[in-house]
Amino acid sequence: MKIKLLVLSSVFALCCVFNAEAQKLKKFGSSIEKKIGPKTIKVPYTDVISYLGYASAGNEDAVVDGKKFYYIYLWVPAVAPELGVRMVSPVGKTKVKNPIESAEYTANKDSEDFFDTYITLERSTIFKKEDISEEAAKSATWTKLASNDDSGEMPKQPSGNKYNSLLRYESEAGNPTKALTAGLYRIGFTTYKTGEVKGTFLAEVAAPVKLPGVVMAKTITELLTGL
Template identity: 70%
Template sequence: MKNTRSKISLIALTLCIALATEMSAQKLGSFGSLTEKTVGPKTVKVPYTDVITYLGYAAPGNEDATVDGKKFYYFYIWVPAVAPELGLRMMSPAGDTKKIKGAIKAADFDANAGSEDYFDTYITLERSDIVSKENLNEAAVSKAKWVILERNDDSSEMPSQPSGSNYNSLLRYKSEVGNPTKALTVGLYRVGFTTYKTGEVNGTFLAEVAAPIKLPGVAVAKTLEELNNQLK
C-alpha cells in the first residue's frame, strides 16, 4: 500500500510539473482587432496587420513613478500617423522568446531573460500633448500632459500565468475622431504598467503594440534616448 501511494504521489507531482511547464511555455496567439468577420459558424476578430513586440524586465526600485500608491513603469511609443485603432497586450513572464523575430528589447532584458519571476500585469495606454519629434526630450516630456485612453487588468484572451491564473492583460482602443484629446493622432504615447495588487513589480514581460494599418515610422522604446535613436 505504501509503495502504491508513493507511486501515485510521484505521478501527481510529475503531472503538476508538466502542467506548470506547459503553462509557462504558452505562446501568444494571433492578436485580433475590434473588427470582426464571420467565418462559417464563428465570428472572429480580424488580426492586426502592424504588430511591434517589446521585451522588457521590471525590477523593484526601478519604477518610473508612484501613482495612487502603485509603482508604475513606462515605455514610450511614437505614433507617426493618424491611426483608427491601437491594441496593446502584455504577458509576464515573457516565456520562450528565442523564435521571436524583430523584437525590440530593453537594455536589461537579455541579462534577466532566464528569470522565473513574473507579476500580475495591469496596463494603461496614455496619450501626451507632444506632437512634434523636436520635443522628444526630458525637459519637454517632464511638462507634458497625459491622458489615459484605456486600461486593463485581467484578460481571458491571454495565456494563463504559471500559477494558472488569467492575470495577463489586453486592451483595444478605437480613436474618437471628434474628440481632440482622445483621437489617435500623430504624437507621443506611453504604456504604463504595474501590478494590480499593491506591492513590487518584478519579472520579465512581453508586450505587443498593434494597429490595423501599417504605420511606417512607429517606434517603441524604454527611454527617450532610445526612442530618438530609432527615429533617426
C-alpha cells in the same frame, strides 16, 4: 511505492502540459470581427511591435495613486484608427518575431519572477517628433485613454491565474481629446495590488494598418536614437 510513483508522474505530466499552455500566445486580434463558418474570430492586427523587458524593484518611473509605475514610450507617426496593447509576464518560452530586446531582459531572461500586470495607454500633448525631449516628456500633459487589469484572452501565469493584460482603443475622430493622432504615447504598467513590480515581460503594441516609422523604447533617450 508504485502508486506514489504513478501519482508523481501524473502531476509532472500535468505541470508540463500547463507550462506549455501558459507560454502559448495567440495572434493579436483587433476589435474587427469576422465570421468563418460557425465561428466568429477577431481579425489579427496588421502591424505588431514586440518589446521584451525586465522590471526590477526600485527602478520605477513614477508613483501613481500609491502604485509604482513603469513606462514604455511610443512614437506614432500617423493617425491610427485603433491601437491594441497587451502584456504577458513572465516571458518564459513565449516566442515572437523580431522583438526589441532590452539590455535588462537580456541580463535576466532566465528569471522566473513575474507580476500581476496592469496596463494603461496614455497620449501626450507632444505631436511632433522634433518637440520630443526628456524635459518635454516630463512637462507634457498625459491623458489616459484606456487601461486593463486581467484579460480572459491572455494565457495564464504560472500561478494558474489569468492576470495578464490586453486592451484595445478605437480612435474617436470627432473628439480631439480621444483621437489617436500622430504623437508621443506611453504604455504604463504596474501590478494590480500595491507593491513591488519584478519580473520579465513581453509588451506588444499593434494596429490594424501599417504604420511605418513607429518607434518603441523604454526611455526617451532610446526613443530619440530610434527616430
